[in-house]
Amino acid sequence: MPLINVVLTLIVVGVILWLINTYIPMQGTIKKILNIVVVIAVILWLLYGFGVISNSGGVHMPVVK
Numbered sequence: 001m002p003l004i005n006v007v008l009t010l011i012v013v014g015v016i017l018w019l020i021n022t023y024i025p026m027q028g029t030i031k032k033i034l035n036i037v038v039v040i041a042v043i044l045w046l047l048y049g050f051g052v053i054s055n056s057g058g059v060h061m062p063v064v065k
Contacts, residue, residue, distance in 0.1 A: 006049065013042055 017038050021031055047053040 006046070009045075010042070013038065 017035065020034070026034075044053070
């Protein structure tokens with residue numbers, strides 16, 4: 001996964017989340033839940049993208065020799 005794609009995606013997701021938080025009126029608890037869900041989704045996407053988590057659900061640990 002090229003680094004430029006990661007940076008651009010993070011910027012786009014951040015701007016969209018900021019626009020939603022700024023211009024769409026909603027309760028504070030709903031905003032917190034939305035922010036948490038988006039942050040967790042982005043973290044999981046990054047972990048999948050960099051190969052820390054595989055599609056089978058296993059976590060790859062480095063081999064110590």
